[in-house]
Amino acid sequence: MAHDDVQPASLACGDCPIQHRAVCARCDADELEQLEKIKYYRSFEAGQTIIWAGDQMDFVASVVSGIATLTQTLEDGRTQMVGLLLPSDFVGRPGRNRAAYNVTATTDILMCCFRRKPFEEMMERTPHIAQRLLQMTLDELDAAREWMLLLGRKTAREKIASLLSIVARRDASINMSPSARQMVFDLPLTREAMADYLGLTLETVSRQMSALKRDGVIELQGKRHVTVPDMDRLLLEAGDDSDGGFLI
Amino acid sequence: MAHDDVQPASLACGDCPIQHRAVCARCDADELEQLEKIKYYRSFEAGQTIIWAGDQMDFVASVVSGIATLTQTLEDGRTQMVGLLLPSDFVGRPGRNRAAYNVTATTDILMCCFRRKPFEEMMERTPHIAQRLLQMTLDELDAAREWMLLLGRKTAREKIASLLSIVARRDASINMSPSARQMVFDLPLTREAMADYLGLTLETVSRQMSALKRDGVIELQGKRHVTVPDMDRLLLEAGDDSDGGFLI
DNA sequence: AACAGAATTTGACCCAGATCAAGCAATATC
DNA sequence: GATATTGCTTGATCTGGGTCAAATTCTGTT
Numbered sequence: 001m002a003h004d005d006v007q008p009a010s011l012a013c014g015d016c017p018i019q020h021r022a023v024c025a026r027c028d029a030d031e032l033e034q035l036e037k038i039k040y041y042r043s044f045e046a047g048q049t050i051i052w053a054g055d056q057m058d059f060v061a062s063v064v065s066g067i068a069t070l071t072q073t074l075e076d077g078r079t080q081m082v083g084l085l086l087p088s089d090f091v092g093r094p095g096r097n098r099a100a101y102n103v104t105a106t107t108d109i110l111m112c113c114f115r116r117k118p119f120e121e122m123m124e125r126t127p128h129i130a131q132r133l134l135q136m137t138l139d140e141l142d143a144a145r146e147w148m149l150l151l152g153r154k155t156a157r158e159k160i161a162s163l164l165s166i167v168a169r170r171d172a173s174i175n176m177s178p179s180a181r182q183m184v185f186d187l188p189l190t191r192e193a194m195a196d197y198l199g200l201t202l203e204t205v206s207r208q209m210s211a212l213k214r215d216g217v218i219e220l221q222g223k224r225h226v227t228v229p230d231m232d233r234l235l236l237e238a239g240d241d242s243d244g245g246f247l248i
Numbered sequence: 249m250a251h252d253d254v255q256p257a258s259l260a261c262g263d264c265p266i267q268h269r270a271v272c273a274r275c276d277a278d279e280l281e282q283l284e285k286i287k288y289y290r291s292f293e294a295g296q297t298i299i300w301a302g303d304q305m306d307f308v309a310s311v312v313s314g315i316a317t318l319t320q321t322l323e324d325g326r327t328q329m330v331g332l333l334l335p336s337d338f339v340g341r342p343g344r345n346r347a348a349y350n351v352t353a354t355t356d357i358l359m360c361c362f363r364r365k366p367f368e369e370m371m372e373r374t375p376h377i378a379q380r381l382l383q384m385t386l387d388e389l390d391a392a393r394e395w396m397l398l399l400g401r402k403t404a405r406e407k408i409a410s411l412l413s414i415v416a417r418r419d420a421s422i423n424m425s426p427s428a429r430q431m432v433f434d435l436p437l438t439r440e441a442m443a444d445y446l447g448l449t450l451e452t453v454s455r456q457m458s459a460l461k462r463d464g465v466i467e468l469q470g471k472r473h474v475t476v477p478d479m480d481r482l483l484l485e486a487g488d489d490s491d492g493g494f495l496i
Numbered sequence: 497a498a499c500a501g502a503a504t505t506t507g508a509c510c511c512a513g514a515t516c517a518a519g520c521a522a523t524a525t526c
Numbered sequence: 527g528a529t530a531t532t533g534c535t536t537g538a539t540c541t542g543g544g545t546c547a548a549a550t551t552c553t554g555t556t
Contacts, residue, residue, distance in 0.1 A: 072394070072397040074402075074488075076487075080396055082396045094382075100390055123379070124379075131372075131378045133382055137382060137385045138343075138344075144392040148396060149321075149322070153326040155513095190533070192533085198400075202533090203536085206536080207535080207536080210535070223521090223534065239322055240322070439503075439504065451506085451543090454504060454505055471504065471551085
């Protein structure tokens, strides 16, 4: 998951052919050449499952463009989203060859993959890769823990408001000044995906969206296009004491 | 408490004075000497808050003995536990000087601390420390995500059964063969702490404990001492498809 | 042993969110 | 242009777990 400290500009790192913050921010020419040899691209269509939980993983990868979700399921079909993969996010872990989650493309997606074994060997020789991955993993852990608070203790309305403010914030950091009061963005998730993320049913998501609209917290044009007239109001509804999103 | 006196063999790494898997498993004599210089011990009593969210952190640390919890709170007082710190676990992150969570001792606890700046500098020079921390952080992330599934999608009864099976499993890995059908252990948590961990109220925890007892899934001697006559039954109640605990 | 205080259990009641079931709107297919 | 298909909304009803309150252990102290 990406974070507030990661500026979109930092995603493309100069003339690095991989253009990925996890592995190339501090790579020298020699290291980049090594990476070049073990890398390949894979693309998936929206809705495709990229990796099934339990699958053999012979690669680690980073998202170049598009969005994917990490989900866990109970055998009776209950599913919980446990993470989002946004451009520049990393998936797969050195040292383990089985996937722990389902990874599903929610939009068309392009992944930059590295063969696992050589990547691990390279990591041994190239300390700053482990350091960078540690940094990213710690960010993800913070995000996951923030989400635990949401899942365990927030009301449905607060959950929705939290998700909206997070998406708004991320969109804003890409499209406009993050301090603007009014924000406009498209939801990258269906109601069902929102429900899976928030630990709710899609009906409750829909009802709370309608409630927030009725109360003037948000405006909806169509189903995906959202206008937030007053971000402070939305953040208040989210129930966070802090200024909002660690998440995403 | 059982955990104070029993240390898994793997925690003590040879003649390393720090005896901590995060930082010394592959340290040579020279590195150990450096660590020795920046380390100190702190101890806390059960109930004490070790670190407040937002506090300045001038150290990173690992638990030598005892148990602590990581909690997040909303400003109206709702709290959610987001992690447990057990002996050998690491807390604090290189590269950030503000704590993100409250850390509270649930038993008397001894921590081995390293001054942050020199630790970071040492990490730069000593690749395997970052590699080890990455490994540990990835494990924690998996645990957090497993917990997200629990928080978002499991019923109260399943949550309790999950927690019990996790504690049983961890205890078993210390005290006896993990494959035994019957298990006996002490809960290291109060009902309130269990509730904070599971995203429930303490009344619901109590009720579900009683229900599991009534249904013969567990036996209770006193409030903390638990006997599980049939671990498979408990795991079934936990609703996991896998064989249980990534967690803890 | 008796008491105080905390932790836990149990009961009665309530409500947020789940479930079940229709309708509606937008897009894709023929 | 008619018709599925898919995603979303809304309504009616039910229920798991929350809330409030009162016992009942347990623990430590005098």
